Amino acid sequence: MSGLSIDKISMRFDLPNGGSVQALKDVSLDLKAGELLSVLGPSGCGKTTLLNIAAGFLAPTEGRMVLNGNTVEGPGPERGMVFQQGALFEWMSVRENVGFGPKMKGMAAKPKAEIVDHLLDVVGLGAFKEKAVYELSGGMQQRVALARCLANEPDVILMDEPLGALDALTREKMQGLVLKLWKETGKTIILITHSVEEALLLGERLLVMAPRPGRIHKEYRLPFAEMGVDKDLREVKKHPQFGEVREEILGMIWDMEEEIMGRNEGEGS
Amino acid sequence: MNLLSQLGAELGAVFVTLLSAAPFIAGYIAIILLCALIWQTVKKFLTPKADYGSLKTVTFGDESAVTSNTVASVVSIVLIFVLWAAFTGSKLLPSFLHAPGAFEGTGEFSYTVTTPDGQTDDATVSVVVFPAGSDVDAPEVDPGEGFAKNDSVAIAAFRSELLRVDENDEIGRDQDAVVSAINGVAVEPGSVVDVGFGDVEISRRGTPNIKPSGGMQMEPIWLPAPEAVWSRVTEIASTGFRNSTLAEHLGFSLFRVVVGFILGAIVGIPLGYAMGLSNWFRGWFDPIVEFMRPVPPLALIPLVIIWAGIGEVGKIILLFLAALWIMAIGARSGVSGVRISKVHAAYSLGASKWQIMRYVIIPNSLPEIFTAARVAMGVCWGTVVAAELVAAEKGAGMMIMTASKFQNTDIVIMGIILIGIIGFSIDMLMRWIERLLVPWKGKG
Numbered sequence: 001m002s003g004l005s006i007d008k009i010s011m012r013f014d015l016p017n018g019g020s021v022q023a024l025k026d027v028s029l030d031l032k033a034g035e036l037l038s039v040l041g042p043s044g045c046g047k048t049t050l051l052n053i054a055a056g057f058l059a060p061t062e063g064r065m066v067l068n069g070n071t072v073e074g075p076g077p078e079r080g081m082v083f084q085q086g087a088l089f090e091w092m093s094v095r096e097n098v099g100f101g102p103k104m105k106g107m108a109a110k111p112k113a114e115i116v117d118h119l120l121d122v123v124g125l126g127a128f129k130e131k132a133v134y135e136l137s138g139g140m141q142q143r144v145a146l147a148r149c150l151a152n153e154p155d156v157i158l159m160d161e162p163l164g165a166l167d168a169l170t171r172e173k174m175q176g177l178v179l180k181l182w183k184e185t186g187k188t189i190i191l192i193t194h195s196v197e198e199a200l201l202l203g204e205r206l207l208v209m210a211p212r213p214g215r216i217h218k219e220y221r222l223p224f225a226e227m228g229v230d231k232d233l234r235e236v237k238k239h240p241q242f243g244e245v246r247e248e249i250l251g252m253i254w255d256m257e258e259e260i261m262g263r264n265e266g267e268g269s
Numbered sequence: 270m271n272l273l274s275q276l277g278a279e280l281g282a283v284f285v286t287l288l289s290a291a292p293f294i295a296g297y298i299a300i301i302l303l304c305a306l307i308w309q310t311v312k313k314f315l316t317p318k319a320d321y322g323s324l325k326t327v328t329f330g331d332e333s334a335v336t337s338n339t340v341a342s343v344v345s346i347v348l349i350f351v352l353w354a355a356f357t358g359s360k361l362l363p364s365f366l367h368a369p370g371a372f373e374g375t376g377e378f379s380y381t382v383t384t385p386d387g388q389t390d391d392a393t394v395s396v397v398v399f400p401a402g403s404d405v406d407a408p409e410v411d412p413g414e415g416f417a418k419n420d421s422v423a424i425a426a427f428r429s430e431l432l433r434v435d436e437n438d439e440i441g442r443d444q445d446a447v448v449s450a451i452n453g454v455a456v457e458p459g460s461v462v463d464v465g466f467g468d469v470e471i472s473r474r475g476t477p478n479i480k481p482s483g484g485m486q487m488e489p490i491w492l493p494a495p496e497a498v499w500s501r502v503t504e505i506a507s508t509g510f511r512n513s514t515l516a517e518h519l520g521f522s523l524f525r526v527v528v529g530f531i532l533g534a535i536v537g538i539p540l541g542y543a544m545g546l547s548n549w550f551r552g553w554f555d556p557i558v559e560f561m562r563p564v565p566p567l568a569l570i571p572l573v574i575i576w577a578g579i580g581e582v583g584k585i586i587l588l589f590l591a592a593l594w595i596m597a598i599g600a601r602s603g604v605s606g607v608r609i610s611k612v613h614a615a616y617s618l619g620a621s622k623w624q625i626m627r628y629v630i631i632p633n634s635l636p637e638i639f640t641a642a643r644v645a646m647g648v649c650w651g652t653v654v655a656a657e658l659v660a661a662e663k664g665a666g667m668m669i670m671t672a673s674k675f676q677n678t679d680i681v682i683m684g685i686i687l688i689g690i691i692g693f694s695i696d697m698l699m700r701w702i703e704r705l706l707v708p709w710k711g712k713g
């Protein structure tokens with residue numbers, strides 16, 4: 001079976017002071033190949049933890065994750081990661097960064113150069129091949145990170161707030177790029193975001209998580225990602241259903257945040 | 270209590286020294302402010318630049334608006350040489366800029382002798398003060414009338430002379446006659462009389478001590494003039510000092526530093542990597558490294574001399590130890606400073622452990638290692654000079670230590686300047702290599 005299946009995963013962190021944090025509790029999810037999932041939730045609800053488990057950086061205390069029939073036991077090139085920022089190798093040029101995955105596989109220089117050139121053209125950085133990454137703007141750096149991830153041809157792409165550090169305009173352009181790449185490459189993508197609009201635009205499926213313990217609160221299936229592939233994203237946002245769902249989710253998260261605050265105040269007094 | 274009073278006395282002495290330096294410090298500050306004022310005035314006539322800094326209206330308290338003023342730097346360095354030249358009577362400076370020098374030439378004063386039975390008589394002392402380094406005999410003088418006879422004496426500049434004025438007198442100290450006045454001013458043991466070209470002080474036993482005025486200039490034996498130091502540089506560069514040329518002395522010091530540093534880096538960097546990558550190695554070496562780090566390398570000199578003698582081996586061991594801990598700690602923090610997302614990204618791109626090491630951890634640690642290398646080179650340079658001060662047959666430190674024993678102040682000053690220049694050049698070189706090899710430093 002192809003696709004990613006998350007089976008009753010729980011994650012508990014034992015703290016040095018003897019206590020423990022239940023970061024995730026019984027999270028289950030099935031993702032078919034080529035699906036685009038966005039994950040929303042208040043801060044601290046375990047989104048990053050979930051993604052780290054999917055990437056294989058953390059082993060869950062309970063449950064397991066299966067990709068294409070194999071249990072995930074560590075990081076691997078079939079699962080690519082795009083981080084919020086600062087994960088590029090600043091000692092390498094743009095070209096070397098994008099070619100890192102093929103190089104690790106021992107790919108010959110020629111086919112590697114072809115892949116790199118192609119991907120840099122796709123993300124619109126063909127002219128910046130030999131630049132140092134620290135000479136690029138934040139948005140350009142994230143495009144390099146996307147290209148680097150794609151160069152490795154992963155089955156699943158995991159993104160932890162990949163656009164979180166960008167300004168609104170760049171962010172919108174990048175959202176379009178993510179949709180375009182998703183449609184063209186047919187990758188399975190999990191994208192974590194703090195922006196409800198982004199989650200709506202970039203989620204064929206949308207997961208709202210609740211905190212303490214981190215769990216799935218509600219799941220949506222949405223038409224907007226499909227619409228946005230060949231449409232202006234601003235048009236998509238004007239869709240009547242878009243506003244409805246946005247208000248609903250905002251209210252949901254607002255309630256959760258309020259509950260957390262209330263609990264904290266209770267603990268404080 | 271005894272210790273406390275001793276410390277109190279020491280503190281008092283320090284305070285007195287500081288106080289006596291106060292007028293010079295105040296003068297120096299006045300010069301700084303004066304130059305600033307002059308520069309402010311000059312600047313008004315130059316076209317103002319419209320760069321970022323000069324358009325700021327709030328500059329006081331804005332750290333970023335404070336940049337090093339190049340004019341001030343140049344003036345300050347020039348001033349050091351001017352002051353040096355002025356206070357050593359250098360020929361490089363027109364003489365009206367010289368600080369008042371020591372008295373040279375002739376002078377005289379009279380003294381009065383009183384005998385126990387009340388007789389008094391006057392006589393004159395002729396003094397010739399000649400420049401240090403030359404040799405002049407006391408002039409012949411007419412003994413004159415009375416039982417007190419005229420005297421004469423030749424004194425080198427900056428020196429003083431106890432003159433037994435009664436030695437040629439008919440009634441002298443052996444008959445309990447005393448010097449009762451100088452230039453007509455009544456004196457007793459301990460009094461000081463200004464006689465124009467200097468002071469005459471009556472010693473405890475009643476002998477006049479002639480102190481021609483020393484002026485404000487430094488004696489060459491304390492501080493030689495710049496040109497004297499320079500001529501010593503050229504002399505030693507060609508003829509050498511203690512069987513070795515200047516280049517050999519400096520070359521030996523540099524050789525020790527480079528070899529000791531390289532050995533320290535060869536051992537220290539892998540050690541630091543091991544400590545950064547493995548719990549076991551971190552636990553094993555942490556106590557050793559953390560203990561050895563605060564031990565100043567200079568404190569190891571005696572032990573190294575006992576173990577390895579004063580030859581090259583001992584010095585290189587010392588410098589190896591000086592560099593080792595610094596390099597190990599630099600490499601360790603370079604490894605632990607790697608951002609976890611970079612390592613995660615590399616694993617997700619299919620890198621093996623070895624590839625992570627080669628392509629992520631090592632390049633990521635290079636900036637820290639270079640910083641450590643700069644520190645280590647500085648410490649090694651300081652340590653080698655100190656070790657050579659203690660014991661060596663060749664080297665910059667040995668050169669200035671031996672010179673100081675023979676009061677060759679010019680060589681000492683030359684050595685200090687060269688040691689400073691070399692230390693500075695080493696740092697500049699390291700910075701340059703760093704910019705070349707790790708241009709991404711601080712850009713992550």
Ligand SMILES: Nc1ncnc2c1ncn2[C@@H]1O[C@H](COP(=O)(O)OP(=O)(O)OP(=O)(O)O)[C@@H](O)[C@H]1O
Pocket residue numbers: 013014015021022023041042043044045046047048049050
């Ligand atoms: N290494 C760790 N040790 C202990 N607790 C941890 C650790 N990592 C995460 N946690 C805890 O697990 C919970 C979930 O953290 P996580 O980083 O997954 O949240 P998040 O949803 O990604 O938050 P954000 O939106 O702020 O990024 C938090 O309460 C956090 O304190």
Ligand SMILES: [Mg+2]
Pocket residue numbers: 047048049160
């Ligand atoms: Mg997070």
